[in-house]
Amino acid sequence: MLNKKVLRKQQILQAALEVFGNSGFQTAGISDIARKAKIAEGTLYFYFKNKEDLFFSIPAQRIAEFCEGLELHLQGMNEAPGKLRKIIWFYLYFFKTNPVYARILMLEMSVSKRFSKAITFDRVKAFTDLVLGIIKEGQEEGFIRKDRDACLVRDILLAVLEYRVARWLLNEESCDLLENYSEICDFIFDGIKSKLT
Amino acid sequence: MLNKKVLRKQQILQAALEVFGNSGFQTAGISDIARKAKIAEGTLYFYFKNKEDLFFSIPAQRIAEFCEGLELHLQGMNEAPGKLRKIIWFYLYFFKTNPVYARILMLEMSVSKRFSKAITFDRVKAFTDLVLGIIKEGQEEGFIRKDRDACLVRDILLAVLEYRVARWLLNEESCDLLENYSEICDFIFDGIKSKLT
Amino acid sequence: MLNKKVLRKQQILQAALEVFGNSGFQTAGISDIARKAKIAEGTLYFYFKNKEDLFFSIPAQRIAEFCEGLELHLQGMNEAPGKLRKIIWFYLYFFKTNPVYARILMLEMSVSKRFSKAITFDRVKAFTDLVLGIIKEGQEEGFIRKDRDACLVRDILLAVLEYRVARWLLNEESCDLLENYSEICDFIFDGIKSKLT
Amino acid sequence: MLNKKVLRKQQILQAALEVFGNSGFQTAGISDIARKAKIAEGTLYFYFKNKEDLFFSIPAQRIAEFCEGLELHLQGMNEAPGKLRKIIWFYLYFFKTNPVYARILMLEMSVSKRFSKAITFDRVKAFTDLVLGIIKEGQEEGFIRKDRDACLVRDILLAVLEYRVARWLLNEESCDLLENYSEICDFIFDGIKSKLT
DNA sequence: GATGAATGAGTTTTCATTCAT
DNA sequence: TATGAATGAAAACTCATTCAT
Structure with missing residues (x-):
């Protein structure tokens, strides 16, 4: 359970790294990250408070x-x-x-x-x-x-x-x-x- | 005439400097700059092609x-x-x-x-x-x-x-x-x- | 689920038909259509790429x-x-x-x-x-x-x-x-x- | 005098024809027409009531x-x-x-x-x-x-x-x-x- | 836990028209 | 007559965030 959560977080962070890295914080979209991480947009907010939190968590x-x-x-x-x-x-x-x-x-x-x-x-x-x-x-x-x-x-x-x-x-x-x-x-x-x- | 145009440009650039300086490029709004420069938003586009042009003109x-x-x-x-x-x-x-x-x-x-x-x-x-x-x-x-x-x-x-x-x-x-x-x-x-x- | 999406699309198309029909493509506003369809403007863009797409989808x-x-x-x-x-x-x-x-x-x-x-x-x-x-x-x-x-x-x-x-x-x-x-x-x-x- | 006015009107109408013809009524801009007619935008309004009047005068x-x-x-x-x-x-x-x-x-x-x-x-x-x-x-x-x-x-x-x-x-x-x-x-x-x- | 449809405020930009010069 | 700087309302579209399912 806990392990799964950690894994999912990594998965999102990796996607975020790639998307933010290519487009920058402002330009990058939550939807792009979600798509790349193969999760729904809403799910992302279960793991991170908001866009900035996700960004600074990288x-x-x-x-x-x-x-x-x-x-x-x-x-x-x-x-x-x-x-x-x-x-x-x-x-x-x-x-x-x-x-x-x-x-x-x-x-x-x-x-x-x-x-x-x-x-x-x-x-x-x-x-x-x-x-x-x-x-x-x-x-x-x-x-x-x-x-x-x-x-x-x-x-x-x-x-x-x-x-x-x-x-x-x-x-x-x-x-x-x-x-x-x-x-x-x-x-x-x-x-x-x-x-x- | 020409002088007036130059002056107006300065006025806008000064306002842009202050607003961009406080809020950053993305956060700053054209409307803020126009308000500070005491001109209409549209006027700004008579002097600068767009937001980025204005920014880089500073x-x-x-x-x-x-x-x-x-x-x-x-x-x-x-x-x-x-x-x-x-x-x-x-x-x-x-x-x-x-x-x-x-x-x-x-x-x-x-x-x-x-x-x-x-x-x-x-x-x-x-x-x-x-x-x-x-x-x-x-x-x-x-x-x-x-x-x-x-x-x-x-x-x-x-x-x-x-x-x-x-x-x-x-x-x-x-x-x-x-x-x-x-x-x-x-x-x-x-x-x-x-x-x- | 899927059915609901189709229904919603119909609803928007119907509103678009009426608004475009009365005002024409250029004059009609996205906000008018959204209002008539009883949805938020943004929702419209979930179902149609843009104004023209909506128009030609009618x-x-x-x-x-x-x-x-x-x-x-x-x-x-x-x-x-x-x-x-x-x-x-x-x-x-x-x-x-x-x-x-x-x-x-x-x-x-x-x-x-x-x-x-x-x-x-x-x-x-x-x-x-x-x-x-x-x-x-x-x-x-x-x-x-x-x-x-x-x-x-x-x-x-x-x-x-x-x-x-x-x-x-x-x-x-x-x-x-x-x-x-x-x-x-x-x-x-x-x-x-x-x-x- | 009168002749000049008529000539100027022709000049504008010719420019309008070309611009409207290429871009359509909505897309065409008064500024484009004025530029093509080699007059100032304001001048145009001395000869025609507004954009539509100009258009229908063609x-x-x-x-x-x-x-x-x-x-x-x-x-x-x-x-x-x-x-x-x-x-x-x-x-x-x-x-x-x-x-x-x-x-x-x-x-x-x-x-x-x-x-x-x-x-x-x-x-x-x-x-x-x-x-x-x-x-x-x-x-x-x-x-x-x-x-x-x-x-x-x-x-x-x-x-x-x-x-x-x-x-x-x-x-x-x-x-x-x-x-x-x-x-x-x-x-x-x-x-x-x-x-x- | 996970989803994704819905939101709606907020943004930049356009442009016909006016008016002081 | 002629100018062109100034206007400002309006428009399309975006997107982080939420929440019923």
Whole structure:
């Protein structure tokens, strides 16, 4: 019973991802989503409060996948610089692999005030906190300059990543998102690594 | 006669700026804009082809103001690093001073594929080209590391600026956009300055 | 369930017939039709694609009625002249009995290029083919002159019928449409009957 | 002065003919007509009361041309049958030569109740009276059967002509309107000529 | 739980007509 | 006479949401 409900929810979310991803929040219609999910329109409202709720429910699962994947990739790494490089790589890799979700998250959600207040946003914050933690870790371990404000470093890192993904999407994914990954890393690290290193 | 037409157009654009800025493109209604501009709805269509045309017509003037202001501030400066610092400052200063416009440009337009194809977008490109030119200038003059890809440097610079403005807007402009301006500069410049300097 | 849908469709079509019949296609408003059908405007679009679709959906049923009625009246008749007389009579009788529909079909549809391309038009063609068939039949049986082009005869027959109905409608149905039915028949038959007869 | 006014009116009427002929009354816009006539929209209302007035003013001149042309062609003819043949030919010839006007008159005006009440309609009636007169003439002269109701004959004649023009227009003028002119004549005349002849 | 017909407010856009200049 | 900017009512159509079945 419960299992069935969860499954049905996934089914709807998957349909919503595809429809919203192709048409955007406003343009996408509930009927399109229902059709793609092979349910009646009314049924949708049994699982989600309304269109916006459905929309903002999409990331939850994806963010979880992102976090799990990232965690796995960070396994066994113990120095901050390496971890950060890994994060940069994984971030780009993940969105390269999930372009439809990328479109929703980057061009629609991250730009919405209401999203900042949605529950899902906590998961986003968890990720940014992870990055912040690693930066601080790096500072304590001596790999990263202590006179850098950790939050600023994190912001710059995220800024660059978001920007690249957004431009990639707006250019219709015509280039390889991972292309100049290493140059980005170099730039960031030159700006934060301790002179000694 | 002609003057009156131009004035009326300004009047409508100003109203559109305010209404779109508060409600967003989709939510804002033509009737709201007409009411604010104190004209009949039909009149609006005498000056603009449709809602989208009106929306995308907003930046033209603002971008012109931005460019003029920037040009003025760059007068008399002849070294790339100084110019770049100035650009960073002016960028943040401009949007701090024009928060409603910032909201439209950053959270709605720069995220839209159709905007990339609008005529106005040329002006945006002119700005990014300016930045790119100064970076290359700096590399030739020896202030900026030649092993950095100029486009990447430009992208990182713009990424950080856009990100900060966007976050500031999403946080309801609660902090000072110019607050850690100098730290941002430091970070960027540490990443690009020639070792010799 | 399915039955209810069909019924509802009938209900809307009936309302559309009346409203379009009184005001014409352009003047009639969707809201008028919805009001007369006692449904919400939106409901209408659940059953018909748009105003034109609704309009062109009106004849289907009426044409079916016409064909059934005609078939019944032709039962047991085996000679072409009698059949043609019957057709002439039934045609006039039918529109005399359905003046509102007549107005729509004659003064709006039969004059529209788009109607010629609508599906319903097939049914109209079926009728004209029936007439043509009977004329040819008459020629083979020797009742009708063989040197007359059957298509021309059909066209003249239809021309006269359409004309009379149209004039009758434009004169506000002030005379009896069946009035000089027999004279019309005589005229037509004098023009086509074999000399021998 | 007066001359200029008349000229300007012609200019507008010509533009109206073309625009209405291509788009139909409802679809055609005053602005299109004004543009084609190279005048301002407001000016149009100095010469015509409103859109409908302009529309119904189109035929006047054309009908005059039609009547003049017909009169000329009837010169020197003194027997009814020949005259009627000539009328049939001229009618088809005229509309073949004026297809845009034909479209307006046949598919839009002759189907409109308001047109029957317009002044211009008198000219139409003058024509039908002419036909009626000739038929009666023919009856008196003994060329045409006296037991035929003259009005009916006239109606049948006009019905066939209108029908052919209308079908021709609806078929996008793809065939030659004068094609089976002589067969039509034969049919009509067989139905009306005195046995003696 | 699931359905899908019904809703109706709300939207953009059009355009004949007017009138100050 | 001529202009063309301004009007504003009206129209068709959409769609998220509800609720009787």
